[in-house]
Amino acid sequence: MSHNTDLLTPYARSIGITVCEQDELLKSGAPVLMVTFSDTVQGRPSHFHGGAISGLLETAGYTALRIQLAQGGRSDVQLKPINITMQFLAAAKAETLYAQARITKLGRRNANLELECWQADRSRPRATAVMNVLMVAPASD
């Protein structure tokens, strides 16, 4: 499956989220998403808004899940958010922010994902989150 912006929602594209095309990151399984710093994602001067950080984390989760479902022949399921719990660990400063998901459990009806975002140093995450997603199969005839 190609990693392109078709996977991203209108909201994700609006705040400038893109899929990271660097090879070493793409090899690591779930796609790495990124957003460069701009006024659109700024909260306190020169820092990311917590809502924009959360939007990036959540988008990383949905993108990873979409790719995994497509690989399993389930690209027609509808994804519905159940909940998300964010932990803000350190200020995200005015530089590129990256995020990647790990699918902890992929069931028939629901999926559980762990999300993490970082800046220059991946070993020092800026925020983490856990999310649950409901997967609704299309009604059969």
Next chain:
Amino acid sequence: MCVHPSHCTGSMTDQKTQFDPRELAPFMFSASHNGFLGMKYRDHGEDWMELELPWREDLVGDSEQHVLASGPIISLMDMASGMAIWTRMNSFMAVATLDLRVDYLRPAKERHAVIGRSQCYHLTRSAAFVRGIAHDGDKDDPVASMAGVFMTIGGSAPLVA
């Protein structure tokens, strides 16, 4: 940490300043992420704040559905919570989101604004506890529920004396 904007005063000192959300909202929502989302002040009380996020085509979470994405709803609840804390303290000091949980109860109505209402129900010297809901017109039929904890930023004054 997710730190709230200070550009309406330009200072993050520990001096106690009066916080009037109705007066400050136009400045807080004039630029940056809140301005991009088009947030608006609706109402407030002693320890709560209500903001509105207007519906907009480019903020949808699914191109086949005309419903606001969950990301902007988190931004709305985070901002309403920060302002509820400042309102309860009657002071504008730097706070940072430590933990925020959002449960999505049902999809918002199509092409509908979402209203975020948050209450700061407890303050300690270093932490502020918030809870709230997002709704699309009827607060007894919420779209989402929220709970969170905010902290003072190192160097700023305690939330309560």
